[in-house]
Amino acid sequence: MDRAVLAKLVRYCKLLAVFLWAGCALCGHESTADVVLVTLKSDLLPELNRFELRAAFVGMPLKKNGLELHPLINRSDSEIYAAFLQKIMTMSRRNYERQLTLRTFQRGGAGLVGADTVDHLIKQMRLRRGTITFMPLDVASHFEELRIMQVLW
Numbered sequence: 001m002d003r004a005v006l007a008k009l010v011r012y013c014k015l016l017a018v019f020l021w022a023g024c025a026l027c028g029h030e031s032t033a034d035v036v037l038v039t040l041k042s043d044l045l046p047e048l049n050r051f052e053l054r055a056a057f058v059g060m061p062l063k064k065n066g067l068e069l070h071p072l073i074n075r076s077d078s079e080i081y082a083a084f085l086q087k088i089m090t091m092s093r094r095n096y097e098r099q100l101t102l103r104t105f106q107r108g109g110a111g112l113v114g115a116d117t118v119d120h121l122i123k124q125m126r127l128r129r130g131t132i133t134f135m136p137l138d139v140a141s142h143f144e145e146l147r148i149m150q151v152l153w
Contacts, residue, residue, distance in 0.1 A: 034137040034151055035080055041147040043067060043129055048149070054089060056132065058096075059103040059112050072124055072133040073114035084134050087153055122146075 037053070039045050045064050048056065056062045056071045063069065075081050085096050104111035115121035118139060125131045125146075132149065140146050 035084070035134055035153055036137050036140050036151050037132055037134050037149045038140050038146045039130070039132050039149055040125055041145055043131070043147075045069070045130070045132065045149060048132075050088075053152075057089060057112070058099050059107070067130040070128050070131045071112055072121060072131050073112055074121055074133045074135055075114050075116050076118050076121060077136065080134070080136060084152070088134075 037048065045067060048064070052062060052064075056069045057073070059071075061068065073081075074084075082093065085091055085093055089096055091099065100111055113124060115124050115133075118135070121133060121135070122143060122145075125133065134152060137148070137151070140148055
């Protein structure tokens with residue numbers, strides 16, 4: 001075999017190995033980052049189906065067990081927020097924010113509330129019954145007052 005061809009073959013094998021390693025690393029990261037939907041323990045809310053979850057997080061009024069749901073947008077972890085928008089809302093951040101703005105102007109009112117830190121998120125949840133939000137499982141497990149409603153991914 002020609003030396004140049006052999007060098008190209010080795011280079012392609014190395015490149016393939018890097019891609020395989022990166023793919024395995026991403027798959028491993030994905031499976032360890034469980035994200036859950038949470039509410040306060042005092043709010044006895046059932047699981048939400050995908051339609052109800054999406055409707056709530058675009059600002060549509062929704063009641064479960066006689067309690068109005070108040071979604072709280074968790075922006076404390078930008079990767080989790082982006083994954084939530086992609087996997088659950090099936091929208092880009094730009095489209096999601098546009099949808100929220102449109103709903104706010106159509107219905108009036110203040111729109112959905114968001115939080116940039118976990119502490120602010122928990123404080124906001126304590127202020128209003130029926131508040132739901134998403135967060136990593138390991139974060140949710142640190143707060144005894146939270147109840148995990150369901151695993152999102």
